[in-house]
Amino acid sequence: MKPKQTGLKKGLTNYGDQGFSLFLRKAFIKGAGYTDKALERPVVGIVNTGSSYNPCHGNAPQLIEAVKRGVMLAGGLPMDFPTISIHESFSAPTSMYLRNLMSMDTEEMVRAQPMDAVVLIGGCDKTVPAQLMGAASAGIPSIQLITGSMLTGSHRGERVGACTDCRRYWGKYRAEEITTEEVSQVNNQLVASVGTCSVMGTASTMACIAEALGMTVPGGASPPAVTADRIRVAEETGSRAVQMAHDGLTIDKILTPAAFENAMRVLLAIGGSTNGIVHLTAIAGRMGLEIDLDALDRMGRTTPVLLDLKPSGQHYMEDFHHAGGMATLLRELKPLLRLEAMTVTGKTLGEEIELAGEGFPQDVVRSADNPIFPQGGIAVLRGNLAPGGAIIKQSAADAKLMEHEGRAVVFENMQDMAERIDSDDLDVTAEDILVLKNIGPKGAPGMPEAGYIPIPRKLARAGVKDIVRISDGRMSGTAFGTIVLHVTPEAAIGGPLAYVRNGDRIRLSVMQRQIALLVSDEELARRSQEKPVVIPTAERGYAKLFLDTVTQADQGVDFDFLRAKNMIGKTPE
The missing domain is CATH 3.50.30.80 (IlvD/EDD C-terminal domain-like)
Incomplete structure (x- = not known):
């Protein structure tokens, strides 16, 4: 049996002579200034979805820099590369139309280029599911890095954020309750920074689901895009990717039936986007699993909505982060979770919940006996x-x-x-x-x-x-x-x-x-x-x-x- 190829030796271009293929590959990459010592390290691919058409990914350059730092600190060689980037508001006829194309782009670029692990940088609605779908099909060690939510703005003393408040103010305008001048003023305040919607829209839902699936480092779902916490998560993600490559922690060991059950519980408990069902079903389908809608409904009858976020509640994602993020929610949901599910850290979800320590007083994640809604969202x-x-x-x-x-x-x-x-x-x-x-x-x-x-x-x-x-x-x-x-x-x-x-x-x-x-x-x-x-x-x-x-x-x-x-x-x- 041939030894498994890693690093730059992996997936050689077919010239009919494998030795020449590696020789030629090294010659070209050395043109970028790499040394033989650097090229001997495990290669971590970094999916770059930065785009001028995608303000939700406006922090991609900073995230890539931090991921690279984490990869190098852990002894790996970072290699970023571009794929399709989809923004919800800049995709005609709809971003969903292009999700599968992005998943194919992700899968084929991960397969085609030599890498021992891959960091998937995504945030806007369809990018995270597209990346998880593509990575699930590609099968190598994979870890998701969320771009993070935007900050909230202020309109006439009222805190506002995209995009529940977008719809609320547009509804007022349609009903002729506010003027053209005011709707123009609020338009300047709804998106206060780069990043994804600050409410429990599809982007925030998929961020929480990605962490529930075990596909992000702990705490990876909630830090806003422009915070130091988000940059630190990026560095940690890069370091973790190198260890996953060493350990052979492939995506099939994480995206298991237990992981999907946990994701379904979290979807229900956060009052998540209905889009989350479609995306979870697509990701599961790549792993040979089917989401049972009847089982989801049964779970919903015993899983209350605990997260007080718009549109089901009143808060925003930055408040969720300040309240402890997913660790706080998972601690409350613990009796309902499959704690044996593996995560990208190499530890189980149960172990990670224990490592997160005790909670603290906050008013964003409710207790099970004081829910936002008595059943799942x-x-x-x-x-x-x-x-x-x-x-x-x-x-x-x-x-x-x-x-x-x-x-x-x-x-x-x-x-x-x-x-x-x-x-x-x-x-x-x-x-x-x-x-x-x-x-x-x-x-x-x-x-x-x-x-x-x-x-x-x-x-x-x-x-x-x-x-x-x-x-x-x-x-x-x-x-x-x-x-x-x-x-x-x-x-x-x-x-x-x-x-x-x-x-x-x-x-x-x-x-x-x-x-x-x-x-x-x-x-x-x-x-x-x-x-x-x-x-x-x-x-x-x-x-x-x-x-x-x-x-x-x-x-x-x-x-x-x-x-x-x-x-x-x-x-x-």
């Missing part, structure tokens, strides 16, 4: 409208609307909604249920965050703050409201949602976990025959790859050929 719904499931962020919904029956007001797609939602002629009342079709994985394409359907302007002016909304799309984790998402199968492939018509009655019961279209099966069958669905296609390029191979929400919206060939089973077991 997310509930799974089923019924004839969503045979494959749908979800609702119950911790950010209006309690009065979670048991509701109403008349459907239907929008066929985003263009239809844009053209009619603000019309004074729209036939809608606060008791109705807004339905938006064709914003699922194939329908939009890319499953955009259009599920946060705006309150029709005529209702907003009348003071209506929430209304039941249903779609096959997603919603930003920063958003709030009684909103049913991820309806599966989606309308674009002929799911029942495609055949909902204006005036149909729909019943939502979060208590019974039900979303029901009060139309007979026979009538739905007749409608499907009357107007069959034409599944979207594309002629070329990435659009064709996406539409031909993307899966539904219950399989993570990943490409079918990227999921592990042999699916081991569901998690939790």
Whole structure:
């Protein structure tokens, strides 16, 4: 058996002569000024996702410098390299459309270039899941470094931060409660520094999930982007990557069923973004595991929301950090966690919780007997409208609307909604249920965050703050409201949602976990025959790859050929 190749000898370019391949590689890298002594060290790749289009990653140069310092202090050779960088607000038609492409870029660059371990630098919503997906498929020792959250700003004496407050102030503007001048003023204060959203949006959710999975150093989720704490985490991450390379601590030893169960518990306890379910499902799929939505829902009934962060609570990520970060939360959740799960430190999660020591008085992480919400933030719904499931962020919904029956007001797609939602002629009342079709994985394409359907302007002016909304799309984790998402199968492939018509009655019961279209099966069958669905296609390029191979929400919206060939089973077991 051939000895395992490491360092610069790993993954040699194919010239038909391995000795020449290594000779040539060394010649070129020495052109950058490296010595033979440096080139004998373990190589740690550092994924550089810095981009002028990505202010969430605006601290990437400082993080890379600190990671390199940590790698060299531990005796390794750091090599940073670029990949795709995706920002939520700078990606058309939606960042989710490009997540799988970024995961492929990450996987292939990790495979193609010689490295014994890799540090993944990500923060904005889809970058962390894309990196974890790619690293899971590549299989080498991998460690996640979160870019960190932005600082909060201040508007007329009120503390504000992206992006729950973005939506709140925009809602006020739509309702004509504030002026154009004021909405422009608050726009200057919502994002006070580089970094990710300061509330429990998708970026913060994935940061917490990454630490819960054991993929970051302890305390890696919460330090804001511009703090010294974040830089120290980066240095520690670099040092840890070298040790992981020495120990052969590959990603499959960390991303186990126990790790995913812990991540699901944390997702529920933080009132995390509904996007977290899709991303966790995609990451698990790369490991041959399936997230069991019914098990998630059962866990939700015994996992209260403990983290007092917007949009479910009142605080911001920097407050969570000051309250002890994930160590404080994990200490409270300890009886519900799989403590045997391995982490990147080489210690189990239980051991790391013990090493974190005792807690201290704070008001951001609640105790289990004084929760923000008595059940997990997310509930799974089923019924004839969503045979494959749908979800609702119950911790950010209006309690009065979670048991509701109403008349459907239907929008066929985003263009239809844009053209009619603000019309004074729209036939809608606060008791109705807004339905938006064709914003699922194939329908939009890319499953955009259009599920946060705006309150029709005529209702907003009348003071209506929430209304039941249903779609096959997603919603930003920063958003709030009684909103049913991820309806599966989606309308674009002929799911029942495609055949909902204006005036149909729909019943939502979060208590019974039900979303029901009060139309007979026979009538739905007749409608499907009357107007069959034409599944979207594309002629070329990435659009064709996406539409031909993307899966539904219950399989993570990943490409079918990227999921592990042999699916081991569901998690939790």
